[in-house]
Amino acid sequence: MASTMAKGKRVGTRRAQRKRALPSRASLILCLGITVCVVAWGYLVKAAIDFGTAARDGETNAWLFLALACLGAAACLFAGLLLGARVLRKAGLLLAPTPAEDGPAPADEHAPSTAGVDAVDLIETPTYAPPPGPYRGKRVAR
Secondary structure, three states: OOOOOOOOOOOOOOOOOOOOOOOOHHHHHHHHHHHHHHHHHHHHHHHHHHHHHHHHOOOOHHHHHHHHHHHHHHHHHHHHHHHHHHHHHHHOOOOOOOHHHHOOOOOOOOOOOOOOOOHHHHHHOOOOOOOOOOOOOOHHHO
């Protein structure tokens, strides 16, 4: 009885088929927040237009409501854009900022003082180990 299975080390793959990735709950909540912000922005822009029309017709209280509607619309648009950036970062379309881009690191209490050290000396002397060389494998030595 001959076996139809091939023998050997690399006969086939043992990986399962990829599962379809579902959006996470956090991403769905962020998308819902974006939707709420955009709808609120549209409503506040329409209200600002209406208050502007009323203010031009002589209603003095409408100027205050016009200003509040404009500020609220700007805040909703800003919040929607921030939430949109978070969704894009979660999806991997935007890169997260590196710690160097966030600003200066907080001062460490136990770090040595740099009071008498010139700034050029700090820049020219690396405080990190150089990266390792490329992996060459076992057969490179032959």
